[in-house]
Amino acid sequence: MNLRSGTFRLSVIMAALMAAAGSLAFAAEDLVLPSPSLPPEKVIDQLVEAGWKEQGTMPAAPADDFNWLRRVSLDLTGRIPTGPEVAAFAADKSPGKKSKVIESLMASSAFVRHQARELDWYLTRDKNSPLSAYLNRALAEKRGWDRIFKELMLANEADASTKGTTVYLKQKVRDLDRLTNDVSVAFFGVNISCAQCHDHPLVSDWKQDHFYGLKSFFSRTFEVGEFLAERDYGVVRFLPNKGKEKQAEFMFLTGAKVAPPGAGEPTKDQQKADAKKVEEWKKSKTQPPAPSASARAKLVELALSAKEKEFFDKALVNQVWYRMFGHGLVMPLDQMHSENPPSHPELLAWLARDFSSHGYDIPRLIKGMVSSRVYGLSSRHEGGSSPPANQFAVARLKPLTPMQMAVALKLAGMVVGASEVEKKVEEAERSARGLADQFPPVSEDFQVGVAEALFMANGSRFNGNEVFPEGADKLLTAMSKAPSDDARADMAVRGVLARPAVADEASFIANYIKRHPGDPKEACRQVIWSLMASPEFRFNY
Amino acid sequence: MNVSAIKLEKNISRPDILFGVARVPGTSKAFVGGSDFKIHEIDIDAAKPESRTLQSAHETYITTLALAGDSIISGGYDGKLIWTKASSGERIREAQAHGRAVRKVAISPDRATAVSVADDMAVRFWNVADGRKIREITGEHQPLTPQGFRSMLYACAFSADGKFLATADKTGHVVVWEASTGKKAATLAVPVMYTWDPNARRHSIGGPRSVAFSPDGSLLAIGGTGKIGNIDHLEADGRVEIFRWAKGDKGEKVHDFITEGKKGLVEHLEFHPGGDILLAAGGAGEGFLSFIDLKQKKIVHQEKSPMNIHAVATADSMKSIVAVGHQRVVKFVVG
């Protein structure tokens, strides 16, 4: 590269970036944020409620205890509450009972498994959860999100604590454009692939230089058989939509740059020698050595540095918020840029600061959200038109993920004693995988397909022992042995929907069983089926 | 004959794919034909073999060539048989002999009769001298495979005494006929050579491609390929099945030979006049010549060919072997 032309180009880019600099962040420095020492749930309630006042919004009533318990169980541990849990929660009259439940759910092993599964899907979109072993370990040890980011980027298989991380990069490394964009979406909340082919016309944050700048950090990464390797040289060249081909700089989304790591571009002979080495590693199936300077490590350093970490701090906050509330503070989730402000800028900024200043503690982030009053609102909004989603004045319906659905079906067929909850839940999760494959993954535009309804109506798998098992500890058996139809009704609703039956329901069910006198067990099965096929079961409402 | 003392003597590159070859006895001249629709004359032993194109041409690929006296009889995908004078290259006559592709022409030992088989599933006998149709056999080889797809009638050969004719279709149905009457003498089956894939790809591959009687007429060798897993490719080794057949009988299979390590179809089978050695030639992406010793009951030598072989013409009791196929004419000498 000619030094003079390089300098020239740099100055042009700098000028462009300076013009854009004010809009790179969400002008966080201008926001007045509540005190950092406040508990997150208080800040959430304060800022969301302020929004209602401003808009004159009437929020939904609080969800009842049963609704809240089901919601928080599904969000924290991926499962519906069991009979004893429902009964104990209803019986508890103490003011701190919700906190107690949150603490106890978060202390259970199911919490780690569920959060790991959710993060796995978020990062890989692979229903086989390829990062499962690693993420379970990382979350069980309460590693921070920054550390998880670093470990996934560095992908050191040799270290026992980071074993199983390579698959994240390996899954995408054959398509570096995709890898670049996936990392940007998952860790920085911005989809910059638009900038792959042109400078964005309106969003000054996004230039082609940004896309190829970020790609530069991955361009040295490649596969050697089953291993991942990184060269200590290599640059990205691209053809801008205007002008001549250019070389990308090692540049982060904010425009911050670093000098190309490593010792510079190699001679042809060096390249030849390197190619030979790669062949040898391939043949001998050995892990190639780490580069003298890793570009990916540079990216981690840069993205987490005090001046540049805003993207990183906010992306997961928004994602977890989306997961808990069914709608992000910024929507779409991958459009966290200056031209697409959050609905609650102070809240996002405060939560991001809190997240970062508490060691990127994911459980803390989740706990703050589910402890808020806003989280506990009903999903039913009576009277008038429903307020817009970005006011968080009514709870959103969240479709169950395939695993949540399958585990719920397993647990709904089961009578669980108070002392065996953990064990039964784990069993249910283990046996739920195959059934989970019968349900489609969840996306924001999620629509229930007719295949699912047909599977539930006519599938021999759904209508057989897997979903309707019999035995001493099984709902169907217990229900058919119950002393009265009213008792049967209550048992069915509690078992499947995790709440007592209301008056109408009980009589409906009792009548249904009476009208089908030939085979009472079959009538019970049909009642259970009808509840499992109800939307109340299908959604986390 | 020491078959392992085989060597490649000529290796002539061609632009076309050749399916037929006939040699002029006592000379180094051969006629070849294939994908350019034309018959070419080549002097194989010339220092720089050049080819001369005869005037006769089919409408499409030539599939088979046979020489009877001074008559070259060629058959093609156009269903035609064309008689060409070997000495002058002049076209003598042409017959729309079949409704579909002619696959093979065989000449009776007395050189008076030519037999053609084709994908219209008919066997037709022709008077070499005047081109008159002597006889036809239809109705035996079925037009459709058991799965309802179009079948193909690939191979035919006379016995050394000219009394019998064997024909083989794609599904592995093989018939021995009395040449003089057209009566069925025996039926044999080589089902392994035909692979119908009902599940993965739902079509077929293979089928017997060559037949040959032993010099004494008691044995019938049938060449093709083995059972194939992935029918996108000719991925099985070549296969030869040998039957001891008798009139009115189903015949008794006496040997299965597999050209181990040599994939593809056996497209040419020929017994050494002594009766103990059987040559099987063919291929897929690459070609091979396999020599089967019937006394030892094994393949005694396999020779790699520079190309996939589609047809062979031997001379001098198999000491001289000319093979044609994918863009090449080659000559091997044995011993």
Place this chain on the structure above:
Amino acid sequence: MSSIPGSCTPSEHAASRRQFLGAAAASGITAMVSGSSALAGEVAKRGKRVILLWLAGGASQFETFDPKPGAVTGGPFRSIQTSTSGVRVSELMPRMAARLKDTCLIRSLNTKNADHGGGAELMMRGRRDEASVRYPDMGSVLARELGDSESKVPDYVSFYLQSEGQGFSGTGAGFLGARFGPMQLHKGTTPENLSRLDTISASDFADRMALRESWSRAFEKGRVSAALGSHQQAFARVGGLMESQKLFDLSNESAKTREAYGPTQFGEQALIARRLVEAGVPFVRVGRAWWDSHGQNFETHQEMVPELDHVMATLLDDLGQRGMLKDTLVITLSEFGRTPNINASLGRDHFASAWSCSLSGCGVVGGSVYGKTDDRGDKVAEGEIGAARLFATIYKALGINPQKNYHLGSRPVPLTDPGTEPVKEVLA
């Protein structure tokens, strides 16, 4: 839904080879679909149907629609004159040759992807998936565009009974979601879960559904959600779909009709496809695998092309006799064609630079040919088009604006890549 300032406009990416990924969804999680509907289009597309004859594995253009007899690449089969003067097809297709009047042959596809999975995805979707966008396939788009949400029949049925290539045959609803995905028939010609189990009586089945419905009604009060609506709708369609099972049962067809389609599986499925579109199914794919003739190309095509010729011609005749052809588009398409070069195993390999497909019936100029390859079939000589223009042409033939936008979040996603023009010459 509010729109985001600063989202890309589709046209900006028209010139870019690298396709636009703009202000889009995070790997499928934030796809909010909303279609903008042009009223005129809604009328034009009413009652339109599609049957896709999907020749999986890659049928050879030389042995079907673009013969080159006499060329070194031509292979052994001759060409024959068709019912359209000056147009010839392979001699393996005599029936189609005689009834080309409803068919437009397109001989100038250059689709660049000669890999089975990638090619199938491209030719089923009209474009490549992007890092962050999973595009819906043709069937899902047409299920959405041509289907009726209250319909008692499926919107999209796909037959693919052979195991080879089944796992990467290009189907998928992408960002449109499972609602518009195919009813896949992989094991037999009767769909799964369409018939009531023996373990429950018809009256109990209905009672159970009614009980479910009552829970659903109670839950819906005071709750607004598209997902919730889809749940209710999915169950509401169950009864109708179960009725449609009879459509898959050929014993309801006359012996004469069944004979006409022939005894092969492909023929039976084509007949079922006709029954389905007749009953209002907007899109049926009849997959016929596996054409991947790396070895023995000519034997393979001599076996399979006559079946295609027979089934396709019979289907067009049947649709014509029933007066359905003017509203039904029959597409004959593979993921790619086959090489001009004939390999040493007498095979042809994968080839996407110059190959053919055909469109018959609804909205196309019958008895015509669009585009041309060179003498050896190595390159497109005239009228080169890729998957995008083929799709634009197909949509246009069905009365659908190819530039109609769906919205992924704030990002408008047109049915075909921005700026893609349909091929006018093909359209009636």
